[in-house]
Amino acid sequence: MKFRLKGMIKLSREVPEAEEDLERFFKEAEEDILRRGVPGGQEEEASHVKSWKLEGDRIIIEMESGRRVRAHEGLLRLKKSLGQLLGPGYRAGVRGMSVEDYTLEMDAPGVSEIPGLGELPFVEEAVVADGKIRVKFSPLGESELRRHVVDRVVKHALNLVESSAGEAEGTETKDLTVKVTKATPGEVVARSREMEFLFHGEPTEEAVRLGWVKKFPGRGQWFYGPQITALHRVLEDILIEGIVKPLGFVECLFPKLIPLDVMNRMRYLEGLPEGMYYCCAPRRDPETFERFKNELVINREVPMELLKKGIKDPGYVIAPAQCEPFYQFLSHEVVSAEDLPIKFFDRSGWTYRWEAGGAKGLDRVHEFQRIELVWLGTPGQTEEIRDRTVELSHELADELELEWYTEVGDDPFYLEGRRVEERGIEFPDVPKYEMRLSLPGRDKGVAVVSANVHGTHFIEGFSIREARNRKIWTGCTGIGLSRWIYGFLAQKGFDTERWPEAVRKRMERVEVPRILTWPRVE
Secondary structure: OEEEEEEEEEEOOOOHHHHHHHHHHHHHHOOOOOOOOOOOOOHHHOOEEEEEEEEOOEEEEEEEEOOOOOHHHHHHHHHHHHHHHHHHHHOOOEEEEEEEEEEEEEEOOOOOOOOOHHHOOOEEEEEEEOOEEEEEEOOEEHHHHHOOHHHHHHHHHHHHHHHHHHHHOOOOOOOHHHHHOOOOOOOEEEEOOOOOOOOOOOHHHHHHHHOOEEEOOOOOOEEEOHHHHHHHHHHHHHHHHHHHHHHOOEEOOOOOEEEHHHHHHOOHHHHOHHHOOEEOOEOOOHHHHHHHHHHHHHHOOOOHHHHHHHEOOOOEEEOOOOOHHHHHHHOOOEEOHHHOOEEEEEOOOEEEOOOHHHOEOOOEOOEEEOEEEEEEEOHHHHHHHHHHHHHHHHHHHHHOOOOEEEEEOOOOOOOOOOOOOOOOOOOOOOOEEEEEEOOOOOOOOEEEEEEEEEEOHHHHHOOOEEOOOOOOEEEEEEEOHHHHHHHHHHHHOOOHHHOOHHHHOOOOOOOOOOEOOEOOOO
């Protein structure tokens, strides 16, 4: 990997009298400032000043480097020391810096093209030829250099190279989940005994036929009628009594409208930006909305272009994970290990995910109910709590006479869709366990419990600190109430008299209003 840079350092005034001192400064920098942190024997990989010259109140400089103290990092290192040289001796200051010409060249054997590389931000041109990649960056200011945009482009480029090489060899590139998980994703780690299935139809079709649910116009949405809602409340109570309360979780009300900044700090936008609903606030533009209302009244169609004009850029998402507010609540706070763990749960509303073409029936929806358990603790506490949520879920499913199995998760929500992690995050050996209820006639069951340990992922992302810098981790378990209902109906059917005693004894008689045209009887 080779970086070549041509940049400019702006001074507060011309200093021709400083040329000899500058010559000495750049020569000494080769052995000091630009070598700091470079392991012995790798000096050639560090930054080198290839040339420099004074032009009025500017220093024009050319630098090269390998992967150690990359050229742009070296340029930033020079600025502070230059100020210390020129300030006291010449009453001149360093006003800023920029990079006009910056290229990266690296090996990419077996790769003939890398889709998307040339479209990355700050990339002006990307060429793949003769087993090498040459990336030319757009002109960069000091702000971009300090924000490490070059390093992130390089990291992403390496990821694209790895993906393209894997495709060329006919192999899949490992995503981050596979890289950090010590067990095999998809491996079944626990299984119930076989249970009797009392129903062998399709639960969604039967629920529609009986009038328990009705399709809502929005994609992946349903109107849940009195009967299925009664079952919902019974199972919710059973799950809270059997899992949440025994573990000492305290109920909170979590916001469901999540600012984009929070999602960005979670790194969720890097993994599945296409899997969320984005929300826009209206502008203060009475004239546009007056026109909107007038056109709507006359045309009887929503004037979409006027609506777009009247709303701001997306600033929020509707909660896709439900645990997001917990990390923001703890952001920049200091805790003591002696006071841990902190355990909250939320059951206050819907969770929303955009499933695109994957939405189907009652088991794969855009809008669903969950009970979310979130906690902060020491690494040992965090894994113990996660494992207990899984164990209690097994016991509860047995009590409900449901057939289940649990496997090592292959898609922890905080890693899903991501291939690289550059922050030195601590990950657990098994980031996620996923419990599924078996579905009659299907190979794969419906996921009802997602039990995750995040290591220091959110600790770092939200700057949560322990008073004596002891290790702390976070974890969360999502109990998919909507999917518990689906799995229950798939196995036990709709005849309430045949349901397990644990459910039947809690069910109350539901009065369903009579509607002449619904449900439609074929």
